[in-house]
Amino acid sequence: xxxxLILGAGSAGxxxxxxxxxxxxxxxxxxxxxxxxxxxxxxxxxxxxPFDIYSEKDxxxxxxxxxxxxxxxxxxxxxxxxxxxxxxxxxxxxEIRYDILVIATGSQIAPQEVEGMLGESWQxxxxxxxxxxxxxxxxxxxxxxxxGKMVVHITEMPIKCPVAPLEFAFLADWYFxxxxxxxxxxxxxxxxxxxxxxxxxxxxxxxxxxxxxSIKIVPDFAIERVDTVNKKIISYDDIQVPYDLLVTVPxxxxxxxxxxxxxxxxxxxVPTNKHTLQSKTYDNIFVVGDATDIPTxxxxxxxxxxxxxxxxxxxxxxxxxxxxxxxxGHANCFVETGFxxxxxxxxxxxxxxxxxxxPIKGIGPLPLLKESRLPHWGKHAFKWIYWNMLLxxxxxxxxxxxxxxxxxxxxxx
Amino acid sequence: xxxxxxxxxxxxxxxxxxxxxHQWNREIANEIAEEEGIELTERHFEVITFIQDQYAAExxxxxxxxxxxxxxxxxxxxxxxxxxxxxxxxxxAGIPKPVSCI
Numbered sequence: 001x002x003x004x005l006i007l008g009a010g011s012a013g014x015x016x017x018x019x020x021x022x023x024x025x026x027x028x029x030x031x032x033x034x035x036x037x038x039x040x041x042x043x044x045x046x047x048x049x050p051f052d053i054y055s056e057k058d059x060x061x062x063x064x065x066x067x068x069x070x071x072x073x074x075x076x077x078x079x080x081x082x083x084x085x086x087x088x089x090x091x092x093x094x095e096i097r098y099d100i101l102v103i104a105t106g107s108q109i110a111p112q113e114v115e116g117m118l119g120e121s122w123q124x125x126x127x128x129x130x131x132x133x134x135x136x137x138x139x140x141x142x143x144x145x146x147x148g149k150m151v152v153h154i155t156e157m158p159i160k161c162p163v164a165p166l167e168f169a170f171l172a173d174w175y176f177x178x179x180x181x182x183x184x185x186x187x188x189x190x191x192x193x194x195x196x197x198x199x200x201x202x203x204x205x206x207x208x209x210x211x212x213x214s215i216k217i218v219p220d221f222a223i224e225r226v227d228t229v230n231k232k233i234i235s236y237d238d239i240q241v242p243y244d245l246l247v248t249v250p251x252x253x254x255x256x257x258x259x260x261x262x263x264x265x266x267x268x269x270v271p272t273n274k275h276t277l278q279s280k281t282y283d284n285i286f287v288v289g290d291a292t293d294i295p296t297x298x299x300x301x302x303x304x305x306x307x308x309x310x311x312x313x314x315x316x317x318x319x320x321x322x323x324x325x326x327x328x329g330h331a332n333c334f335v336e337t338g339f340x341x342x343x344x345x346x347x348x349x350x351x352x353x354x355x356x357x358x359p360i361k362g363i364g365p366l367p368l369l370k371e372s373r374l375p376h377w378g379k380h381a382f383k384w385i386y387w388n389m390l391l392x393x394x395x396x397x398x399x400x401x402x403x404x405x406x407x408x409x410x411x412x413x
Numbered sequence: 414x415x416x417x418x419x420x421x422x423x424x425x426x427x428x429x430x431x432x433x434x435h436q437w438n439r440e441i442a443n444e445i446a447e448e449e450g451i452e453l454t455e456r457h458f459e460v461i462t463f464i465q466d467q468y469a470a471e472x473x474x475x476x477x478x479x480x481x482x483x484x485x486x487x488x489x490x491x492x493x494x495x496x497x498x499x500x501x502x503x504x505x506a507g508i509p510k511p512v513s514c515i
Contacts (some may be wrong), residue, residue: 162513198512220497222476
Protein backbone atom coordinates (compact mmCIF):
# COMPACT_ATOMS: atom_id res chain seq x y z
CA UNK A 1 0.00 0.00 0.00
CA UNK A 2 1.15 3.50 -0.75
CA UNK A 3 0.95 5.98 2.11
CA UNK A 4 -0.67 9.41 2.10
CA LEU A 5 0.08 11.19 5.33
CA ILE A 6 -1.68 14.35 6.57
CA LEU A 7 -0.07 16.35 9.39
CA GLY A 8 -2.68 18.21 11.43
CA ALA A 9 -6.39 17.44 11.96
CA GLY A 10 -7.59 21.04 12.22
CA SER A 11 -9.98 22.60 9.74
CA ALA A 12 -7.78 22.21 6.67
CA GLY A 13 -6.47 18.71 7.43
CA UNK A 14 -9.85 17.27 8.42
CA UNK A 15 -11.67 18.73 5.40
CA UNK A 16 -9.00 17.46 3.03
CA UNK A 17 -9.05 14.02 4.69
CA UNK A 18 -12.78 13.72 4.08
CA UNK A 19 -12.50 14.87 0.46
CA UNK A 20 -9.64 12.44 -0.20
CA UNK A 21 -11.34 9.47 1.44
CA UNK A 22 -14.24 9.88 -1.01
CA UNK A 23 -12.09 10.05 -4.12
CA UNK A 24 -8.90 8.10 -3.54
CA UNK A 25 -8.40 4.49 -4.65
CA UNK A 26 -8.59 2.76 -1.26
CA UNK A 27 -7.01 -0.43 -2.59
CA UNK A 28 -3.81 1.40 -3.47
CA UNK A 29 -3.61 4.13 -0.86
CA UNK A 30 -3.77 4.20 2.92
CA UNK A 31 -4.56 7.64 4.39
CA UNK A 32 -3.21 8.50 7.84
CA UNK A 33 -3.72 11.74 9.76
CA UNK A 34 -1.65 12.83 12.77
CA UNK A 35 -2.64 15.35 15.43
CA UNK A 36 -1.53 15.84 19.00
CA UNK A 37 -4.96 16.99 20.23
CA UNK A 38 -7.92 14.75 20.99
CA UNK A 39 -10.25 17.68 20.52
CA UNK A 40 -11.33 19.62 17.47
CA UNK A 41 -11.99 23.31 18.05
CA UNK A 42 -14.37 25.47 16.04
CA UNK A 43 -11.98 28.41 16.02
CA UNK A 44 -14.36 31.06 14.59
CA UNK A 45 -16.34 30.57 17.80
CA UNK A 46 -13.44 31.83 19.95
CA UNK A 47 -14.54 35.37 18.99
CA UNK A 48 -17.89 34.84 20.77
CA UNK A 49 -16.62 33.11 23.93
CA PRO A 50 -15.36 36.27 25.72
CA PHE A 51 -18.77 37.92 25.36
CA ASP A 52 -20.81 34.94 26.63
CA ILE A 53 -22.45 34.57 23.20
CA TYR A 54 -21.01 31.04 22.84
CA SER A 55 -20.06 28.64 25.59
CA GLU A 56 -17.44 25.89 25.67
CA LYS A 57 -19.78 23.28 24.21
CA ASP A 58 -20.30 25.34 21.04
CA UNK A 59 -16.65 25.21 20.07
CA UNK A 60 -15.33 21.76 21.06
CA UNK A 61 -16.00 18.25 19.78
CA UNK A 62 -14.04 14.99 19.89
CA UNK A 63 -11.74 15.00 16.85
CA UNK A 64 -12.17 11.30 16.02
CA UNK A 65 -15.83 11.95 15.10
CA UNK A 66 -14.61 13.47 11.85
CA UNK A 67 -12.26 10.70 10.76
CA UNK A 68 -13.93 8.71 7.96
CA UNK A 69 -13.89 4.89 8.00
CA UNK A 70 -10.74 3.34 6.55
CA UNK A 71 -8.53 6.29 7.52
CA UNK A 72 -6.09 6.03 10.39
CA UNK A 73 -5.76 8.66 13.14
CA UNK A 74 -2.55 8.82 15.16
CA UNK A 75 -2.71 11.01 18.24
CA UNK A 76 0.88 12.14 18.72
CA UNK A 77 3.16 15.14 18.59
CA UNK A 78 5.23 15.55 15.44
CA UNK A 79 8.94 15.82 16.06
CA UNK A 80 10.41 16.28 12.60
CA UNK A 81 9.79 15.85 8.90
CA UNK A 82 12.58 14.29 6.81
CA UNK A 83 11.64 15.16 3.21
CA UNK A 84 14.72 13.39 1.80
CA UNK A 85 13.86 10.09 3.50
CA UNK A 86 10.09 10.64 3.07
CA UNK A 87 9.47 9.98 6.73
CA UNK A 88 7.95 11.82 9.68
CA UNK A 89 9.33 11.20 13.15
CA UNK A 90 6.95 11.39 16.11
CA UNK A 91 7.80 12.50 19.62
CA UNK A 92 7.91 8.88 20.86
CA UNK A 93 10.55 8.08 18.23
CA UNK A 94 8.22 6.23 15.87
CA GLU A 95 8.94 6.91 12.19
CA ILE A 96 6.21 6.96 9.57
CA ARG A 97 7.01 6.64 5.89
CA TYR A 98 4.99 8.48 3.27
CA ASP A 99 4.67 8.64 -0.49
CA ILE A 100 2.70 11.89 -0.40
CA LEU A 101 2.71 14.30 2.54
CA VAL A 102 0.16 17.02 3.26
CA ILE A 103 1.18 19.66 5.76
CA ALA A 104 -1.81 21.19 7.57
CA THR A 105 -0.17 22.15 10.84
CA GLY A 106 -1.76 25.60 10.98
CA SER A 107 -0.56 28.69 12.79
CA GLN A 108 -0.52 29.63 16.42
CA ILE A 109 0.16 32.60 18.65
CA ALA A 110 3.72 33.38 19.77
CA PRO A 111 3.44 35.98 22.57
CA GLN A 112 7.07 35.27 23.52
CA GLU A 113 8.10 37.24 20.40
CA VAL A 114 7.34 40.59 22.06
CA GLU A 115 9.31 41.68 25.13
CA GLY A 116 7.12 41.82 28.22
CA MET A 117 4.03 40.22 26.69
CA LEU A 118 4.44 36.75 28.15
CA GLY A 119 5.18 37.86 31.70
CA GLU A 120 3.30 37.97 34.99
CA SER A 121 0.41 39.88 33.44
CA TRP A 122 -0.24 37.28 30.72
CA GLN A 123 -3.79 35.96 31.21
CA UNK A 124 -4.21 38.41 34.14
CA UNK A 125 -4.85 41.69 32.34
CA UNK A 126 -3.21 40.78 29.00
CA UNK A 127 -5.21 38.24 27.02
CA UNK A 128 -5.38 36.69 23.59
CA UNK A 129 -8.61 35.33 22.13
CA UNK A 130 -6.98 33.12 19.48
CA UNK A 131 -6.68 30.16 21.86
CA UNK A 132 -9.48 28.39 23.70
CA UNK A 133 -7.78 29.09 27.04
CA UNK A 134 -7.25 32.77 26.24
CA UNK A 135 -10.86 33.29 25.16
CA UNK A 136 -12.23 31.57 28.28
CA UNK A 137 -9.89 33.47 30.63
CA UNK A 138 -10.86 36.74 28.96
CA UNK A 139 -14.56 35.89 29.38
CA UNK A 140 -14.03 35.27 33.09
CA UNK A 141 -12.17 38.58 33.40
CA UNK A 142 -14.83 40.54 31.51
CA UNK A 143 -17.66 39.13 33.64
CA UNK A 144 -16.19 40.97 36.63
CA UNK A 145 -14.64 44.00 34.96
CA UNK A 146 -16.12 47.40 35.79
CA UNK A 147 -14.46 49.34 33.01
CA GLY A 148 -11.31 51.28 32.15
CA LYS A 149 -9.02 51.45 29.13
CA MET A 150 -9.37 48.46 26.83
CA VAL A 151 -6.78 48.23 24.06
CA VAL A 152 -7.38 45.82 21.16
CA HIS A 153 -4.01 45.27 19.56
CA ILE A 154 -2.46 43.50 16.56
CA THR A 155 1.25 42.76 16.90
CA GLU A 156 2.19 42.15 13.27
CA MET A 157 0.84 40.68 10.06
CA PRO A 158 0.13 38.06 8.88
CA ILE A 159 -2.45 36.87 11.39
CA LYS A 160 -5.17 34.25 11.32
CA CYS A 161 -8.52 35.82 10.37
CA PRO A 162 -7.32 39.43 9.88
CA VAL A 163 -10.80 40.90 10.57
CA ALA A 164 -11.22 39.13 13.94
CA PRO A 165 -9.59 41.91 16.03
CA LEU A 166 -11.89 44.47 14.46
CA GLU A 167 -14.91 42.24 15.06
CA PHE A 168 -13.70 41.88 18.65
CA ALA A 169 -13.70 45.67 19.10
CA PHE A 170 -17.22 45.95 17.60
CA LEU A 171 -18.58 43.13 19.77
CA ALA A 172 -16.93 44.66 22.86
CA ASP A 173 -18.72 47.96 22.16
CA TRP A 174 -22.03 46.04 22.00
CA TYR A 175 -21.23 43.93 25.10
CA PHE A 176 -20.40 46.92 27.30
CA UNK A 177 -23.48 48.77 26.00
CA UNK A 178 -25.65 45.78 26.99
CA UNK A 179 -24.01 45.71 30.41
CA UNK A 180 -24.71 49.42 30.85
CA UNK A 181 -21.04 50.34 31.34
CA UNK A 182 -20.10 51.52 27.83
CA UNK A 183 -19.51 55.05 29.20
CA UNK A 184 -16.91 53.61 31.58
CA UNK A 185 -14.95 51.77 28.89
CA UNK A 186 -12.51 53.44 26.56
CA UNK A 187 -11.87 51.23 23.49
CA UNK A 188 -8.73 51.83 21.41
CA UNK A 189 -7.80 49.80 18.33
CA UNK A 190 -4.03 49.62 17.73
CA UNK A 191 -2.77 48.28 14.40
CA UNK A 192 0.59 48.04 12.59
CA UNK A 193 -1.21 48.89 9.34
CA UNK A 194 -2.25 52.30 8.03
CA UNK A 195 -5.78 52.00 9.42
CA UNK A 196 -8.55 49.63 10.49
CA UNK A 197 -9.49 49.32 6.82
CA UNK A 198 -6.69 49.17 4.27
CA UNK A 199 -8.45 48.37 0.98
CA UNK A 200 -9.88 51.38 -0.87
CA UNK A 201 -13.50 50.22 -1.30
CA UNK A 202 -13.81 48.90 2.26
CA UNK A 203 -12.21 52.08 3.63
CA UNK A 204 -14.70 54.24 1.76
CA UNK A 205 -17.78 52.22 2.68
CA UNK A 206 -16.92 51.20 6.23
CA UNK A 207 -14.84 54.05 7.59
CA UNK A 208 -17.89 55.30 9.52
CA UNK A 209 -18.02 52.22 11.75
CA UNK A 210 -15.23 53.20 14.15
CA UNK A 211 -16.46 56.73 14.82
CA UNK A 212 -20.08 55.56 15.06
CA UNK A 213 -19.04 53.16 17.80
CA SER A 214 -16.63 55.60 19.51
CA ILE A 215 -13.63 53.34 18.97
CA LYS A 216 -10.35 55.25 18.87
CA ILE A 217 -7.66 54.16 16.46
CA VAL A 218 -3.85 54.20 16.66
CA PRO A 219 -2.45 53.23 13.21
CA ASP A 220 1.13 52.47 12.08
CA PHE A 221 1.99 51.10 15.52
CA ALA A 222 4.83 48.55 15.47
CA ILE A 223 5.13 47.27 19.02
CA GLU A 224 8.57 47.04 20.60
CA ARG A 225 7.60 46.01 24.13
CA VAL A 226 4.90 45.81 26.77
CA ASP A 227 5.59 47.75 29.96
CA THR A 228 3.48 45.72 32.40
CA VAL A 229 4.50 47.84 35.41
CA ASN A 230 3.17 51.09 33.96
CA LYS A 231 0.56 49.25 31.84
CA LYS A 232 1.58 50.66 28.46
CA ILE A 233 2.44 49.25 25.07
CA ILE A 234 5.38 51.04 23.48
CA SER A 235 6.27 51.21 19.77
CA TYR A 236 9.70 51.38 18.13
CA ASP A 237 9.21 55.11 17.59
CA ASP A 238 8.26 55.51 21.26
CA ILE A 239 4.51 56.02 20.94
CA GLN A 240 2.94 54.88 24.21
CA VAL A 241 -0.59 53.57 24.56
CA PRO A 242 -1.84 53.00 28.13
CA TYR A 243 -4.18 50.10 28.98
CA ASP A 244 -6.02 48.57 31.90
CA LEU A 245 -6.99 45.58 29.77
CA LEU A 246 -4.84 44.57 26.80
CA VAL A 247 -6.48 42.20 24.31
CA THR A 248 -3.68 41.40 21.91
CA VAL A 249 -3.22 39.30 18.82
CA PRO A 250 0.37 38.17 19.28
CA UNK A 251 2.68 37.31 16.40
CA UNK A 252 1.27 34.32 14.52
CA UNK A 253 3.72 31.58 13.58
CA UNK A 254 3.61 28.18 11.92
CA UNK A 255 4.15 25.04 13.96
CA UNK A 256 7.50 24.48 15.66
CA UNK A 257 7.79 21.11 13.92
CA UNK A 258 8.18 23.10 10.68
CA UNK A 259 11.11 25.01 12.21
CA UNK A 260 12.67 21.78 13.55
CA UNK A 261 12.40 20.30 10.05
CA UNK A 262 14.05 23.34 8.45
CA UNK A 263 11.36 23.70 5.78
CA UNK A 264 9.73 27.01 6.77
CA UNK A 265 10.40 30.74 6.49
CA UNK A 266 11.31 32.92 9.49
CA UNK A 267 7.71 32.66 10.77
CA UNK A 268 7.67 28.86 10.22
CA UNK A 269 5.28 29.09 7.27
CA VAL A 270 5.99 26.67 4.41
CA PRO A 271 6.85 28.18 1.00
CA THR A 272 3.98 27.02 -1.21
CA ASN A 273 2.92 27.51 -4.83
CA LYS A 274 -0.04 29.86 -4.45
CA HIS A 275 -2.00 28.25 -7.30
CA THR A 276 -1.27 24.51 -7.08
CA LEU A 277 -0.65 24.38 -3.29
CA GLN A 278 2.36 22.14 -3.88
CA SER A 279 5.48 22.79 -1.81
CA LYS A 280 7.93 25.00 -3.70
CA THR A 281 10.76 22.64 -2.72
CA TYR A 282 9.36 19.09 -2.64
CA ASP A 283 7.06 17.73 -5.36
CA ASN A 284 5.44 15.11 -3.11
CA ILE A 285 4.50 17.61 -0.39
CA PHE A 286 1.31 19.68 -0.51
CA VAL A 287 0.43 22.41 1.99
CA VAL A 288 -3.05 23.61 3.00
CA GLY A 289 -4.61 26.06 5.45
CA ASP A 290 -2.72 28.44 7.69
CA ALA A 291 0.56 26.50 7.34
CA THR A 292 1.26 27.98 3.87
CA ASP A 293 2.98 31.27 3.10
CA ILE A 294 0.56 32.16 0.26
CA PRO A 295 -0.66 35.77 0.07
CA THR A 296 -4.29 35.29 1.04
CA UNK A 297 -5.99 35.38 4.44
CA UNK A 298 -5.34 32.68 6.98
CA UNK A 299 -8.96 31.65 7.44
CA UNK A 300 -11.22 28.62 7.61
CA UNK A 301 -12.97 29.58 4.38
CA UNK A 302 -9.63 29.64 2.60
CA UNK A 303 -8.78 26.20 4.02
CA UNK A 304 -12.17 24.95 2.80
CA UNK A 305 -11.65 26.25 -0.75
CA UNK A 306 -8.03 25.05 -0.84
CA UNK A 307 -9.09 21.56 0.24
CA UNK A 308 -11.47 21.31 -2.73
CA UNK A 309 -8.71 22.43 -5.11
CA UNK A 310 -5.77 20.48 -3.72
CA UNK A 311 -7.63 17.15 -3.63
CA UNK A 312 -7.78 17.29 -7.44
CA UNK A 313 -4.09 18.16 -7.71
CA UNK A 314 -3.13 15.33 -5.37
CA UNK A 315 -5.13 12.88 -7.53
CA UNK A 316 -3.36 14.24 -10.63
CA UNK A 317 0.01 13.89 -8.93
CA UNK A 318 -0.77 10.25 -8.08
CA UNK A 319 -1.38 9.59 -11.79
CA UNK A 320 1.73 11.51 -12.89
CA UNK A 321 -0.45 14.11 -14.60
CA UNK A 322 0.16 17.87 -14.56
CA UNK A 323 -1.43 19.79 -11.68
CA UNK A 324 -4.27 21.59 -13.47
CA UNK A 325 -6.32 23.03 -10.62
CA UNK A 326 -5.39 26.57 -9.78
CA UNK A 327 -6.41 28.31 -6.54
CA UNK A 328 -7.27 32.00 -6.86
CA GLY A 329 -6.88 32.98 -3.18
CA HIS A 330 -10.65 32.95 -2.59
CA ALA A 331 -11.83 33.88 0.91
CA ASN A 332 -15.38 34.43 2.16
CA CYS A 333 -15.94 35.84 5.63
CA PHE A 334 -18.77 37.06 7.79
CA VAL A 335 -17.67 40.14 9.71
CA GLU A 336 -19.60 40.79 12.94
CA THR A 337 -20.29 44.47 13.59
CA GLY A 338 -22.35 44.11 16.80
CA PHE A 339 -26.02 44.76 17.66
CA UNK A 340 -27.15 41.63 15.73
CA UNK A 341 -25.58 42.86 12.51
CA UNK A 342 -22.77 41.61 10.32
CA UNK A 343 -21.52 41.92 6.78
CA UNK A 344 -20.17 39.48 4.24
CA UNK A 345 -16.96 39.88 2.28
CA UNK A 346 -15.84 37.76 -0.68
CA UNK A 347 -12.48 38.29 -2.38
CA UNK A 348 -9.40 36.66 -3.93
CA UNK A 349 -5.79 37.42 -4.96
CA UNK A 350 -6.92 39.86 -7.65
CA UNK A 351 -10.17 41.38 -6.40
CA UNK A 352 -10.56 43.29 -3.15
CA UNK A 353 -13.80 43.01 -1.15
CA UNK A 354 -16.51 44.95 -2.97
CA UNK A 355 -20.25 45.46 -2.77
CA UNK A 356 -23.00 43.53 -4.56
CA UNK A 357 -24.93 40.39 -3.63
CA UNK A 358 -23.92 36.81 -2.82
CA PRO A 359 -23.99 34.04 -3.91
CA ILE A 360 -26.52 34.45 -6.77
CA LYS A 361 -26.53 37.44 -9.13
CA GLY A 362 -29.73 39.50 -8.88
CA ILE A 363 -31.01 37.39 -5.97
CA GLY A 364 -28.41 37.29 -3.24
CA PRO A 365 -29.83 36.88 -0.67
CA LEU A 366 -26.75 38.14 1.16
CA PRO A 367 -25.53 41.71 0.56
CA LEU A 368 -21.75 42.15 0.25
CA LEU A 369 -19.69 44.68 2.23
CA LYS A 370 -22.80 46.12 3.88
CA GLU A 371 -24.02 45.80 7.44
CA SER A 372 -27.33 44.01 7.87
CA ARG A 373 -29.05 41.41 10.02
CA LEU A 374 -29.02 38.51 7.56
CA PRO A 375 -25.23 37.99 7.49
CA HIS A 376 -25.27 37.98 11.30
CA TRP A 377 -27.65 35.03 11.31
CA GLY A 378 -25.57 33.55 8.51
CA LYS A 379 -22.51 33.68 10.73
CA HIS A 380 -24.30 31.80 13.49
CA ALA A 381 -25.81 29.25 11.08
CA PHE A 382 -22.28 28.73 9.85
CA LYS A 383 -21.38 26.86 13.04
CA TRP A 384 -23.81 24.09 12.04
CA ILE A 385 -22.52 24.14 8.46
CA TYR A 386 -18.95 23.80 9.73
CA TRP A 387 -19.55 20.80 11.99
CA ASN A 388 -22.01 19.03 9.71
CA MET A 389 -20.95 19.84 6.16
CA LEU A 390 -17.51 21.40 5.80
CA LEU A 391 -15.51 19.11 8.07
CA UNK A 392 -17.17 16.08 6.48
CA UNK A 393 -16.29 17.29 2.99
CA UNK A 394 -19.88 17.91 1.89
CA UNK A 395 -20.30 20.61 -0.75
CA UNK A 396 -22.11 23.80 0.21
CA UNK A 397 -24.63 24.64 -2.55
CA UNK A 398 -23.83 27.66 -4.77
CA UNK A 399 -20.38 28.19 -3.20
CA UNK A 400 -17.47 27.55 -5.57
CA UNK A 401 -13.84 27.10 -4.48
CA UNK A 402 -12.65 29.88 -6.80
CA UNK A 403 -14.34 33.28 -6.50
CA UNK A 404 -17.42 33.96 -8.61
CA UNK A 405 -17.62 37.42 -10.19
CA UNK A 406 -21.41 37.21 -10.50
CA UNK A 407 -23.34 39.72 -8.43
CA UNK A 408 -20.28 41.83 -7.60
CA UNK A 409 -19.69 45.46 -8.57
CA UNK A 410 -16.16 44.88 -9.83
CA UNK A 411 -15.82 48.01 -11.99
CA UNK A 412 -14.62 49.91 -8.94
CA UNK A 413 -11.64 47.57 -8.55
CA UNK B 414 -4.67 57.41 -12.60
CA UNK B 415 -1.72 58.91 -14.45
CA UNK B 416 0.84 61.12 -12.81
CA UNK B 417 4.08 62.69 -13.98
CA UNK B 418 6.90 61.94 -11.56
CA UNK B 419 10.47 62.98 -12.34
CA UNK B 420 9.48 63.63 -15.94
CA UNK B 421 8.01 60.14 -16.44
CA UNK B 422 4.32 59.34 -16.84
CA UNK B 423 3.42 56.57 -14.40
CA UNK B 424 0.25 54.90 -13.07
CA UNK B 425 -0.54 55.54 -9.41
CA UNK B 426 -3.47 54.76 -7.08
CA UNK B 427 -5.42 57.22 -4.90
CA UNK B 428 -2.71 57.19 -2.26
CA UNK B 429 0.14 57.84 -4.68
CA UNK B 430 1.54 54.30 -4.82
CA UNK B 431 2.80 53.07 -8.20
CA UNK B 432 0.46 50.40 -9.55
CA UNK B 433 3.12 48.94 -11.88
CA UNK B 434 6.46 48.54 -10.15
CA HIS B 435 8.20 48.09 -13.50
CA GLN B 436 7.74 51.84 -14.05
CA TRP B 437 9.94 52.58 -11.03
CA ASN B 438 13.41 54.16 -11.25
CA ARG B 439 15.73 55.97 -8.84
CA GLU B 440 14.64 59.43 -9.98
CA ILE B 441 11.01 58.57 -9.30
CA ALA B 442 12.04 57.27 -5.87
CA ASN B 443 13.82 60.53 -5.12
CA GLU B 444 10.79 62.61 -6.06
CA ILE B 445 8.30 60.47 -4.06
CA ALA B 446 10.68 60.58 -1.09
CA GLU B 447 10.75 64.36 -1.32
CA GLU B 448 6.93 64.40 -1.06
CA GLU B 449 7.33 62.29 2.09
CA GLY B 450 9.92 64.73 3.44
CA ILE B 451 12.82 62.30 3.09
CA GLU B 452 16.12 62.88 1.30
CA LEU B 453 17.35 59.52 0.00
CA THR B 454 20.91 58.31 0.60
CA GLU B 455 22.64 55.11 -0.52
CA ARG B 456 21.61 53.63 2.82
CA HIS B 457 17.95 54.21 1.92
CA PHE B 458 18.49 52.53 -1.43
CA GLU B 459 19.99 49.44 0.21
CA VAL B 460 16.76 49.04 2.16
CA ILE B 461 14.61 49.84 -0.90
CA THR B 462 16.41 47.16 -2.93
CA PHE B 463 15.80 44.59 -0.18
CA ILE B 464 12.10 45.50 -0.05
CA GLN B 465 11.78 45.23 -3.83
CA ASP B 466 13.49 41.81 -3.83
CA GLN B 467 11.09 40.56 -1.16
CA TYR B 468 8.14 41.87 -3.15
CA ALA B 469 9.37 40.15 -6.31
CA ALA B 470 9.66 36.88 -4.35
CA GLU B 471 6.07 37.41 -3.06
CA UNK B 472 7.27 37.44 0.54
CA UNK B 473 4.91 39.51 2.71
CA UNK B 474 6.73 42.46 4.24
CA UNK B 475 6.73 43.05 7.96
CA UNK B 476 8.75 45.28 10.25
CA UNK B 477 10.18 42.06 11.76
CA UNK B 478 11.40 40.84 8.39
CA UNK B 479 13.17 44.13 7.74
CA UNK B 480 14.70 43.94 11.23
CA UNK B 481 16.02 40.45 10.53
CA UNK B 482 17.22 41.28 7.02
CA UNK B 483 20.77 41.93 8.16
CA UNK B 484 20.59 45.19 6.17
CA UNK B 485 19.06 47.48 8.75
CA UNK B 486 17.74 47.10 12.30
CA UNK B 487 14.28 48.31 13.24
CA UNK B 488 15.49 51.47 15.02
CA UNK B 489 17.50 52.56 12.00
CA UNK B 490 14.60 51.67 9.68
CA UNK B 491 12.50 54.16 11.66
CA UNK B 492 15.24 56.78 11.43
CA UNK B 493 15.47 56.35 7.67
CA UNK B 494 11.70 56.40 7.07
CA UNK B 495 10.06 58.14 10.07
CA UNK B 496 6.35 57.69 10.96
CA UNK B 497 5.08 54.48 9.36
CA UNK B 498 8.34 53.29 7.79
CA UNK B 499 6.92 50.24 6.04
CA UNK B 500 4.22 52.11 4.14
CA UNK B 501 6.57 55.00 3.29
CA UNK B 502 9.44 52.75 2.20
CA UNK B 503 6.98 50.72 0.11
CA UNK B 504 5.68 53.83 -1.64
CA UNK B 505 9.21 55.05 -2.38
CA ALA B 506 10.17 51.55 -3.58
CA GLY B 507 7.26 51.57 -6.03
CA ILE B 508 5.40 48.61 -4.50
CA PRO B 509 1.97 48.40 -2.82
CA LYS B 510 1.61 49.26 0.85
CA PRO B 511 1.14 46.37 3.30
CA VAL B 512 -2.58 45.67 3.70
CA SER B 513 -5.06 43.48 5.48
CA CYS B 514 -7.99 41.74 3.79
CA ILE B 515 -10.40 44.68 3.98
